Amino acid sequence: MAEKETKAQRVERIKKEKDGLDVIKDIHRYAQTGEEVDPEDIDRFKWYGMYTQNKNLQGEDDNTLYFMLRVKLIGGELTLPQLKVMAEICEKHARGTADFTTRQDLQFHFIKVADLPEVFRLLETVGLSSIFAAGDVPRNVVSCPVNGIDHEEIADVTHIVENLNAFFKGNREFSNLPRKYKVGVNGCSKNCMHHEMQDVSFNAVKKENGEIEFAVSVGGGLASNRRVAEHIGYVTEEQIIPLTQEITRIYRDHGLREKRTKARLGHLIEFWGLEKFVDTLKENIDFEIKTPKEIEYTHSKYREHFGIHESKIEGSSFIGCALNSGHIGLDGLNNLISIFEKYDAKALKATVTQNIVITDVPSQNAKDMADELEKVAISPFPSNFKARIQACTGLDFCKFAISETKGVAKNLVEHLETKFPEFSERVTISVNGCPNSCAHPHIVDIGLMGTKTRDEEGVMTEGFELLVGGFLEGANSQFNKKTGIKFPLNKVNETIENLVIDYQNSEFSNFRDFLLTKAK
Incomplete structure (x- = not known):
């Protein structure tokens, strides 16, 4: 009896037998014939930005094979024409789903194989692509969203x-x-x-x-x-x-x-x-790498571009806005399009924290535009809870997830904003649906890691484990510490609220030091 392949052996064989880039002709064939997709080609679909999604939101009688499709945004940029095409894809092919990612991409759900040729055609009309947005390949090269327009930048890269x-x-x-x-x-x-x-x-x-x-x-x-x-x-x-x-x-x-x-x-x-x-x-190089000398870096809590800022381009401003863990959806895309057209903005750039910066607003329009963005929950002046919250795809769509995330993040922010409207400290939060790190739970103040736990009746249910105390600051960076504290989904808001209350009633001068008292 042949020895069963390991996961790594299987993937390496699949890649050796057919380059992931070569699956494009198969995608078109599957779309045209409607035949069942070979499971090994499903792996290769990643080379064009696709993952099969969880069936959590599918009806019992719906046996369609749906994919998440990730679109690469070069430099994180979406121009107004590209926004319009994204909204068209979102409405016609993705059931209104759309989310910004931590690699400055935009991803859709409910994409059917039969629709892929048309989706790819639409992307090509505005110079966009999903090639190498996933798979064992170089992913989107990330950078600052205000390259070339920020007066404080070191270099435009x-x-x-x-x-x-x-x-x-x-x-x-x-x-x-x-x-x-x-x-x-x-x-x-x-x-x-x-x-x-x-x-x-x-x-x-x-x-x-x-x-x-x-x-x-x-x-x-x-x-x-x-x-x-x-x-x-x-x-x-x-x-x-x-x-x-x-x-x-x-x-x-x-x-x-x-x-x-x-x-x-x-x-x-x-x-x-x-x-x-x-x-x-x-x-293997013909030039010198000069002597290492580590420099100081900004603490990750302060790496932001929120609010209205005068651009290097005369007469222009940029507006940094918080979304809620990257979620934008069809309504959000359409809101952006109408506001862009009303105030004569032409482009935005996504950030690595699932937020956006509108890069070229006529300065005389900036204040009015910011006010209108705030009305549709795209926040130029976000609360300290909304500004720095991230969430992964979660149970609704991800096959690896244990817990739902996007809705949890939204509800948690709204709850904390209501309970603590004057909370003045920057706080970073990540809601992660499984033990992987797609939403970066190990480098934030409060990391919620999806897990199974028992509810008040002792029944196993979806929930989270609390991680605390992570941040980035060059060589001084620290990863989160486990607390061993676990709670069901319906106790998220209460648990984090109680943490904030306990901190406010303590003698600690900053939230992170307080949180570290919860670590094992």
């Missing part, structure tokens, strides 16, 4: 981000990596793209003579690869793409493919040691 994304897009040299692979480029003075969690990142630094260098960090990640990226030195702008190319080759050729949970770049660096990794890298 827009063109670097565009060039890196163009370099990776559909690149067969890197279409079979050991696992997903995440790159970030930052020119923001607040380091708002969270370099600590990227596989590879570049942070702009201005030297005393005014020249710009880029601090290189490698091996960051969450979930099974929970580690802070390590700084390895400095390169020039021109060296970013060749260095990224070589790091990616090393990862492709030497990454640990035997286990999916040990296959990220950070796992390879831990296995080899940083010194061997850097030595191998240097052997």
Whole structure:
């Protein structure tokens, strides 16, 4: 009897037998014939941004195979014409669903295979694509949403981000990596793209003579690869793409493919040691990586661009807005479109915290536009609870989730805003539906991790475990600590409310120090 394949063996065989990029012809065939999709092609659908979704919201008589479709937004940008196409896809093909992600993408649900050719055609009409939005490939390169318009930025890295994304897009040299692979480029003075969690990142630094260098960090990640990226030195702008190319080759050729949970770049660096990794890298490049010297970074609580700000572009402003854990939906998209047209705005950019920045508002319209956005719950001046809450896809759509998330996040924010309207401290919250880290629960003040627990009657039900005390700040970053406190879904609001009350009645001067008293 043949030995059963491990998960890793199965995935590696599937990728070897047919490149994920080659599934596009099969997608069109399945759409045309209506035949059942081969389970191994379902895995390859990821190379075009698709995952099968949970059947939690499907009727018992509905046997349709539905997908989540993730669309890459280069630099996080959506122009007004692109917004209109997204709204069309949302209405006609996704049952009104749409959410911004932590990689500056937009994703839909309820996508049917039969609709994919038309969805892809619509995306192409406005220069958008889902290629490499998922799968064992380089994902969307993240960056600051106010590149080129922020007076406080260190460098405008827009063109670097565009060039890196163009370099990776559909690149067969890197279409079979050991696992997903995440790159970030930052020119923001607040380091708002969270370099600590990227596989590879570049942070702009201005030297005393005014020249710009880029601090290189490698091996960051969450979930099974929970580690802070390590700084390895400095390169020039021109060296970013060749260095990224070589790091990616090393990862492709030497990454640990035997286990999916040990296959990220950070796992390879831990296995080899940083010194061997850097030595191998240097052997294969024809330029110098300058001596490492770690710099100070902004605390993750303060990496934000909310409110109205004058742009570098004369007569223009940008408006940073909080959504609620990335949820936008058809109503939200249509609201944005009508408000954009009314106030003559042309584009927005998504952030890595599931929020948005409207990038080009005529300054004379900014205040009125901000007021109107607030009326439709797109908040330029959010509460300290709404500003920094994130949530993953959750039980409604994700096959791995134990607990629902988006609705939980929305209800929790509304509850806390009502109970504590004057709460003045920045607080970061993540609602995660399973033990993975899609909503980054390990780097926030309050992380809710989906789990099974018992309700008041002792019946097992969906719920959460409380994690506390995480944050990002370069080498000083700390991951959340477990508390062992678990509670059912219907006790989320009460549990977090009681935490805030206990803190307010304590002698602690900040919320994080108080929360750490709950850690094991």
